[in-house]
Amino acid sequence: MKYELVAGFETHVELQTKTKIFCSCTTAFGGDPNTHCCPVCIGLPGTLPKLNEKVVEYAIMAGLATDCEIAGIAKMDRKNYCYPDLPKAYQISQYDKPLCEHGHITLSNGRQIRILRIHIEEDAGKLIHNHGDTFVDYNRGGVPLIEIVTEPDFRSVDEAKEYVERLQQIMRYIGVSDCRMQEGSMRCDVNISVRPEGSEKLGTRTEIKNMNSITNIAKAMEYEYERQVDLIESGGAVVQETLRYDDATNTTSSMRSKEDAHDYRYFREPDLVTIAVPRERVEEIRQSLPELPAQKFKRYTEEFEIPEKDAEKLTKYRAIAEYFDEAAKDLKAPKTAANFILGQIFRRLETEADKEAFLVKTSAAQLNEMCKMLESGKLKNNLAKTALEKMLDSGDPVTKFVSESDMAGLDDNTLTEYCQNAINAMPNAVADYKGGKEKALMALLGNVMKQSRGRADAGAVKEKLKELIG
Amino acid sequence: MVTREDIENIALLSKLFVDEKDLDKLTEEMQKIVEFADTINKVEVKTGEFDNINNLSNVFRKDEVRESLPVEEILKNAPEQAEDHFLVRKRA
Numbered sequence: 070m071k072y073e074l075v076a077g078f079e080t081h082v083e084l085q086t087k088t089k090i091f092c093s094c095t096t097a098f099g100g101d102p103n104t105h106c107c108p109v110c111i112g113l114p115g116t117l118p119k120l121n122e123k124v125v126e127y128a129i130m131a132g133l134a135t136d137c138e139i140a141g142i143a144k145m146d147r148k149n150y151c152y153p154d155l156p157k158a159y160q161i162s163q164y165d166k167p168l169c170e171h172g173h174i175t176l177s178n179g180r181q182i183r184i185l186r187i188h189i190e191e192d193a194g195k196l197i198h199n200h201g202d203t204f205v206d207y208n209r210g211g212v213p214l215i216e217i218v219t220e221p222d223f224r225s226v227d228e229a230k231e232y233v234e235r236l237q238q239i240m241r242y243i244g245v246s247d248c249r250m251q252e253g254s255m256r257c258d259v260n261i262s263v264r265p266e267g268s269e270k271l272g273t274r275t276e277i278k279n280m281n282s283i284t285n286i287a288k289a290m291e292y293e294y295e296r297q298v299d300l301i302e303s304g305g306a307v308v309q310e311t312l313r314y315d316d317a318t319n320t321t322s323s324m325r326s327k328e329d330a331h332d333y334r335y336f337r338e339p340d341l342v343t344i345a346v347p348r349e350r351v352e353e354i355r356q357s358l359p360e361l362p363a364q365k366f367k368r369y370t371e372e373f374e375i376p377e378k379d380a381e382k383l384t385k386y387r388a389i390a391e392y393f394d395e396a397a398k399d400l401k402a403p404k405t406a407a408n409f410i411l412g413q414i415f416r417r418l419e420t421e422a423d424k425e426a427f428l429v430k431t432s433a434a435q436l437n438e439m440c441k442m443l444e445s446g447k448l449k450n451n452l453a454k455t456a457l458e459k460m461l462d463s464g465d466p467v468t469k470f471v472s473e474s475d476m477a478g479l480d481d482n483t484l485t486e487y488c489q490n491a492i493n494a495m496p497n498a499v500a501d502y503k504g505g506k507e508k509a510l511m512a513l514l515g516n517v518m519k520q521s522r523g524r525a526d527a528g529a530v531k532e533k534l535k536e537l538i539g
Numbered sequence: 540m541v542t543r544e545d546i547e548n549i550a551l552l553s554k555l556f557v558d559e560k561d562l563d564k565l566t567e568e569m570q571k572i573v574e575f576a577d578t579i580n581k582v583e584v585k586t587g588e589f590d591n592i593n594n595l596s597n598v599f600r601k602d603e604v605r606e607s608l609p610v611e612e613i614l615k616n617a618p619e620q621a622e623d624h625f626l627v628r629k630r631a
Contacts, residue, residue: 088605121600122600202626342595
């Protein structure tokens with residue numbers, strides 16, 4: 070029997086605010102243990118939390134960027150559980166009135182992944198286990214998180230991978246998080262089940278935690294799919310439980326049996342008042358959002374007629390897209406700028422981090438200037454590449470490398486002279502051309518180009534050659 | 540109605556050890572606490588738009604960093620500490 074994979078994601082994203090969600094301690098990553106703490110975030114009695122306004126704003130931004138509805142009224146709740154990473158023995162989160170609901174992210178295969186909700190909450194401290202003892206560092210405790218929960222809409226590992234990439238892309242574009250999985254500023258839990266193909270009924274699900282890269286998410290999902298199918302095929306049943314992924318062995322193992330929701334004994338957080346979000350405020354935040362990757366992609370492919378594959382590369386990081394937008398400004402063919410970026414400029418950016426930062430010596434305005442000169446014919450196509458290399462090396466504008474005479478191309482006398490030289494030097498090619506071999510003209514063209522050191526215009530050379538050969 | 544099982548469950552979730560002989564007494568006390576809370580529920584209160592007594596909403600803080608406490612202060616009340624961390628010993 071064939072089995073279909075069904076999965077849903079719960080993703081925690083650390084918000085890039087300066088301070089924690091309920092106190093004014095810094096959210097800076099790292100730092101000596103327990104030096105980013107105060108009585109509020111270590112849960113001393115008598116302290117009161119006060120909500121960081123930026124957290125609400127960022128969560129609304131994340132909601133709008135994923136097409137969520139923003140709640141008019143939201144509130145905070147206590148989620149109770151006893152574990153040393155939580156000094157208060159409860160986490161302040163949102164239960165039944167989250168800030169954002171009912172959004173979606175569209176994948177490249179056209180399928181929509183529905184987002185059930187996005188809520189705000191506080192992160193827990195970091196535990197270091199050592200021979201059964203536990204060392205606790207509360208620097209991360211109270212760092213603001215949004216939790217993005219999807220419906221069980223994933224049907225393949227590829228969809229899951231793309232979703233995580235899109236989510237990272239969107240959150241980075243709007244600047245609410247750096248979404249670094251290795252540093253833990255983005256953490257995914259995957260709920261996964263299998264069912265016979267064609268069946269509508271959901272199977273029993275397990276939840277996998279502890280995956281710190283997209284590669285690991287994919288590997289864990291593949292492993293868990295196989296494990297569940299094998300279990301069912303051999304007459305067993307999947308047990309609902311939380312699993313930990315171990316990337317060294319590429320296996321999942323049981324962490325603890327799934328606690329029922331009511332075991333958390335959620336109740337209204339009495340120390341914090343209601344969050345009311347006026348509609349005008351939502352609109353204000355919507356206006357402040359940058360153009361999102363999906364919108365840019367649509368514009369590039371539809372208006373600029375850039376191939377989808379290229380548009381995907383251009384929109385991957387905001388810095389690239391913004392560079393391209395400026396470089397392509399007012400061009401007849403924005404594709405010209407795209408090709409230079411994806412070709413010569415990309416070649417100089419070795420790592421993903423380089424591409425993300427997109428630190429290029431040539432400014433977008435300088436590339437734009439060069440493209441405009443190309444379009445107006447002031448700069449010959451065959452000189453552009455060399456000029457751009459020099460621009461990228463030095464950071465100087467195109468005009469520094471292209472002399473007046475270069476820009477003007479060759480005068481007619483020189484052109485005639487070079488063409489005649491080529492004809493004299495390559496009688497065989499001339500004979501071939503006369504005999505009907507169109508291609509032979511290219512050999513002659515190459516010769517002229519060499520003489521002119523690339524300054525000649527290919528079209529003009531061909532015309533002149535034909536004229537001279539007769 | 541609070542039951543012995545409720546007390547056992549709450550103790551389990553709170554990681555508390557409750558002696559078998561204390562269960563009845565605790566059940567009774569918990570029942571009283573719940574009844575007291577019910578009394579409060581009976582009071583008729585007119586709330587405004589927001590569900591808190593002062594009818595407040597949107598009490599926010601600006602996102603501005605203030606100095607945290609020195610680690611010695613933070614760890615002052617820790618039952619045990621080691622290498623600037625709170626230390627939770629393995630339970631026997």
